[in-house]
Amino acid sequence: MSAELGDSSEAVTALTAPIGLLAELTHRCPLQCPYCSNPLALERVDGELGSDIWQDVLAQAAELGVLQLHLSGGEPTLRRDLEDIVGRAASLGLYSNLITAGVLLTRDRLAVLAERGLDHVQISIQDSDAANADRIAHYAGGHAKKLEVARWTRALKLPLTINAPIHRQNIDSLPAIIELALELGAHRLEVAHVQYYGWALENRQALMPTRAQVLNSAELVDQARARLKGVLVIDFVVPDYYARRPKPCMGGWGRGIMTITPSGNVLPCHAAQSIGGLAFDNVRQRRLKDIWFHSAAFQAFRGTHWMREPCRSCDLRELDWGGCRCQALAFTGSAANADPACDKSPAHAAFTAIAEAEAGRPAPPFHFRRPRAGRHAG
Amino acid sequence: MSQGRPTQRTMIAAASVPRLPSHVKLRHDAARERWVILAPERLLTPDAIALEVLKLCDGERSVDGIADLLADRYAAGKDQILGDVMSMLQDLADKGVITA
Numbered sequence: 001m002s003a004e005l006g007d008s009s010e011a012v013t014a015l016t017a018p019i020g021l022l023a024e025l026t027h028r029c030p031l032q033c034p035y036c037s038n039p040l041a042l043e044r045v046d047g048e049l050g051s052d053i054w055q056d057v058l059a060q061a062a063e064l065g066v067l068q069l070h071l072s073g074g075e076p077t078l079r080r081d082l083e084d085i086v087g088r089a090a091s092l093g094l095y096s097n098l099i100t101a102g103v104l105l106t107r108d109r110l111a112v113l114a115e116r117g118l119d120h121v122q123i124s125i126q127d128s129d130a131a132n133a134d135r136i137a138h139y140a141g142g143h144a145k146k147l148e149v150a151r152w153t154r155a156l157k158l159p160l161t162i163n164a165p166i167h168r169q170n171i172d173s174l175p176a177i178i179e180l181a182l183e184l185g186a187h188r189l190e191v192a193h194v195q196y197y198g199w200a201l202e203n204r205q206a207l208m209p210t211r212a213q214v215l216n217s218a219e220l221v222d223q224a225r226a227r228l229k230g231v232l233v234i235d236f237v238v239p240d241y242y243a244r245r246p247k248p249c250m251g252g253w254g255r256g257i258m259t260i261t262p263s264g265n266v267l268p269c270h271a272a273q274s275i276g277g278l279a280f281d282n283v284r285q286r287r288l289k290d291i292w293f294h295s296a297a298f299q300a301f302r303g304t305h306w307m308r309e310p311c312r313s314c315d316l317r318e319l320d321w322g323g324c325r326c327q328a329l330a331f332t333g334s335a336a337n338a339d340p341a342c343d344k345s346p347a348h349a350a351f352t353a354i355a356e357a358e359a360g361r362p363a364p365p366f367h368f369r370r371p372r373a374g375r376h377a378g
Numbered sequence: 379m380s381q382g383r384p385t386q387r388t389m390i391a392a393a394s395v396p397r398l399p400s401h402v403k404l405r406h407d408a409a410r411e412r413w414v415i416l417a418p419e420r421l422l423t424p425d426a427i428a429l430e431v432l433k434l435c436d437g438e439r440s441v442d443g444i445a446d447l448l449a450d451r452y453a454a455g456k457d458q459i460l461g462d463v464m465s466m467l468q469d470l471a472d473k474g475v476i477t478a
Contacts, residue, residue, distance in 0.1 A: 065407070065408075067414060068416065093405060095403060095416040097419070119416075119418075120401055120418045157400065185383050187474060188474070190419075229387055229472055230387030230388050230471055230472045230474075231385065231387060233473070235419065
């Protein structure tokens with residue numbers, strides 16, 4: 001998923017409370033998408049927080065100033081207490097967004113979630129073509145089920161976002177994906193180029209589009225936005241390998257969003273555990289407010305104190321906040337370096353060259369997301 | 379148009395009756411002492427004027443009625459206010475925050 005807040009006007013410089021909470025209720029998922037945003041080391045079911053702790057955490061979040069709650073996973077509908085969590089969010093005034101693959105939902109359960117106050121449903125699709133979609137998710141019949149759940153969502157008068165992760169193996173379907181979102185009655189479509197961390201980084205060569213494909217997708221989105229103004233909101237997340245400037249990842253480390261993992265670790269970004277040497281606090285041991293304002297992991301890359309050149313003296317340092325720490329680490333060996341997506345980074349040329357080279361080679365087989373799959377050798 | 383997504387762009391006219399769709403929430407943000415509009419992956423912070431207009435978008439008053447009320451409240455020219463309100467609401471409609 002993307003973590004953009006769209007029109008958020010949070011251009012604050014003073015440290016304030018988080019706006020958004022991404023609650024990863026479980027890392028379990030029936031799908032095996034090769035670009036899953038969960039970490040390579042998936043958390044186990046026996047470590048998951050219980051319903052009582054989540055309910056308390058949501059109350060702490062609302063008190064702290066969180067406004068938007070993203071109920072995610074893994075697949076959040078695997079939690080039998082999802083209804084209670086949604087109900088609690090509604091009673092606290094949190095705007096709740098269910099981020100789901102959809103394949104496990106029944107119409108009755110969706111109706112109960114709506115009754116309990118769910119504000120919004122986001123369903124991912126892997127392609128507009130059912131066979132290719134099921135191949136990518138490694139789940140037979142998944143696409144057809146998703147379309148059914150999307151239609152239930154609209155029949156129950158819940159607003160719908162279709163999230164379409166885009167990569168070289170579905171990018172040619174983009175016009176059809178836009179039409180599918182329209183046909184399903186979606187209010188919003190996320191055309192989200194895959195971001196290359198974790199599982200997607202493992203599968204980068206199988207997923208990386210060419211520069212021409214990326215530019216074409218941007219053009220298609222521009223055209224669709226103009227044509228569908230006032231009908232369908234389209235958010236576009238670009239792949240940064242072909243960018244000149246990095247994205248302000250998470251809107252800046254520890255500035256507006258936090259993630260809680262299934263076992264209760266509180267992270268500045270959902271991939272932050274890929275950064276070795278950071279110690280993460282857990283909601284079982286420490287209050288959320290204390291973690292947000294004072295924990296070592298949140299302080300490590302908050303603001304600009306940690307920056308080196310070229311970030312330290314860059315005029316854009318409080319706009320993009322140096323880009324993504326995880327990508328800086330994965331590609332340059334240090335999380336305190338500039339994101340290689342920035343063309344001011346000494347690593348940028350090599351970074352772009354990798355994308356161009358991999359996009360030009362045949363796609364290898366997917367390394368599907370599976371528990372304890374571990375890393376490839378090398 | 380009830381709860382459904384519009385199938386074509388909502389064009390705001392003086393006779394339009396604007397309201398927030400059910401999934402768009404205008405609420406007070408106590409932690410930051412301001413009002414916010416919450417929508418899917420969106421957080422908008424209306425200024426004082428936009429807030430006043432939004433609070434009048436109750437699904438009963440027309441845009442014309444809202445302009446009348448504001449013209450009266452501020453002893454200002456209605457034509458100017460009507461134009462400003464329409465352009466503000468059109469912008470919000472294009473963002474999916476207002477339906478009519």
